[in-house]
Amino acid sequence: MRRLGGVGIAAFDRQQLSQRSFAELSSELSQAQVDALHAQLDQFRNALVRFASTHRDSIRRDPTFRHAFQQMCAQIGVDPLAGPRKGGWWAEILNLGDWQYELGVQVVDVCVSTRERNGGLIAMDELVRLVSKLRGLAGGIVTEEDVIRSIKTLKPLGAGYEVIDVGGGKRMVRSIPKQLDEDQAVVLAIAHQAGGRVSVELLQSRRGWSLERATTALENMLLRDGICWLDDQDETNGIAYWIPSAMHWDE
Amino acid sequence: MSLSPHTTPSGFRLPSIHAAPPFFTQQPNPATQAVATEQWSRLILSYAKHRNLFTIKVEDAQTTGGDWDEILRNDRINRKLNTSYLAYILEQMERSCRLAFDPPKQSISAVLYWRTPEEWAEVLHEWATSTGQLNTILTFYEIIEPPVPSPLSGVPMSILRRAINLLIKSNRAQLIAVADGEGVRFLNGSTSK
Known part of the structure; x- marks a missing residue:
């Protein structure tokens, strides 16, 4: 009886032949898959570009829309600012790169111009308020999130801008690279609640700090860091310390 | 607050x-x-x-x-x-x-010095020119207490002296001795000197 495939020399040929056909088929298939994927990517990319360019103005102008867009980008793993080219492919289409850098420059402007008053420490809401004022009405609304993103884009410059959480949902931006220790963060939080005023007695009663600990923290902020001012005419305690960045200034 | x-x-x-x-x-x-x-x-x-x-x-x-x-x-x-x-x-x-x-x-x-002595010198010369008092002799008193109030009204004597000295240096004023003290004569000099 004759078996398919046989046992002769011809069988080897036949096997090689079928293997070759399989290989061809497989590469054809994967080529088709790659093509399909490319087509899909192109489509996705086009859709995104279309989306971005149609909604460019909304993205730049409307903070909630911008937030939603940035969240969407984060979810699909796309950074609107990243890309192979300078400023990024995204940045080019959206002009969001320029927008973000411009905001960064304005953040620096406000931080530097208020530095002599607040010692390089500014409350986030104050910063947002001053930046918005600087941009004027035409600049659209700026949110804390935008400012934080801009500060991140400033990181490569090594200026040491940093966002600090002082608790109670309050955030501050520090524009002078100085170590802010834990006690100072506590003092800042308390100052924020009291309109900028802190005293040794207040720290003792609110936080149960020892006289030495409270005095050291405040004197360091006063003498070493220059982020608070002394008041020797305080009605309650005689001596009080005022942190300009925690005070509310109306220009 | x-x-x-x-x-x-x-x-x-x-x-x-x-x-x-x-x-x-x-x-x-x-x-x-x-x-x-x-x-x-x-x-x-x-x-x-x-x-x-x-x-x-x-x-x-x-x-x-x-x-x-x-x-x-x-x-x-x-x-x-x-x-x-x-x-x-x-x-x-x-x-x-x-x-x-x-x-x-x-x-x-x-x-x-909310104006510098240099600025006061200009104000002074300007005043003398605009009120037509070039080449006439004025006492210091007439300058700081003029009948018509001027920018110079009430200027302290020390500022006036410094301003006049600056004008003398640029040949735009001369000190003149008058009967009751000192006087000054303003001259027409170009302000660019």
Whole structure:
């Protein structure tokens, strides 16, 4: 009886032949898959570009829309600012790169111009308020999130801008690279609640700090860091310390 | 608490820092104090210009009802500048040529330069030219107490002398001895000299 495939020399040929056909088929298939994927990517990319360019103005102008867009980008793993080219492919289409850098420059402007008053420490809401004022009405609304993103884009410059959480949902931006220790963060939080005023007695009663600990923290902020001012005419305690960045200034 | 600008009864707009309690205390941190000194200097000079005040004394920080009450104290926050801090500020202002102690060799009373002597010299020459008093002899008294009020009304003698000396240097004035003291004759010189 004759078996398919046989046992002769011809069988080897036949096997090689079928293997070759399989290989061809497989590469054809994967080529088709790659093509399909490319087509899909192109489509996705086009859709995104279309989306971005149609909604460019909304993205730049409307903070909630911008937030939603940035969240969407984060979810699909796309950074609107990243890309192979300078400023990024995204940045080019959206002009969001320029927008973000411009905001960064304005953040620096406000931080530097208020530095002599607040010692390089500014409350986030104050910063947002001053930046918005600087941009004027035409600049659209700026949110804390935008400012934080801009500060991140400033990181490569090594200026040491940093966002600090002082608790109670309050955030501050520090524009002078100085170590802010834990006690100072506590003092800042308390100052924020009291309109900028802190005293040794207040720290003792609110936080149960020892006289030495409270005095050291405040004197360091006063003498070493220059982020608070002394008041020797305080009605309650005689001596009080005022942190300009925690005070509310109306220009 | 919110710190906002405040307009005084005399119509002067106080900057918001004037409502900050620590602004009235001398600061131990030199960098902070430099900021405070600058703010105080500007405030004192702009207020002097607003009220046409020429002199300030260390004791103005103590007295009430004086010309300087509106800025040397802030009753809304119950703070006032003490005399030693004012003395310090005046010394710093003297160093940056924004005032001169008058009489010299003491540091409790000063003449404020909200215009520099150079600027006063220009104002003076301008006034003489525009009122047609070139080449006539004027006494110092006629300049600082003119019948028609002028920008020079009430200018302290020390400022007037410095301004006239500057004009003499640029050949735009001559000192003349007159019967009851000193007089000056303004000459038509180009201001660019």
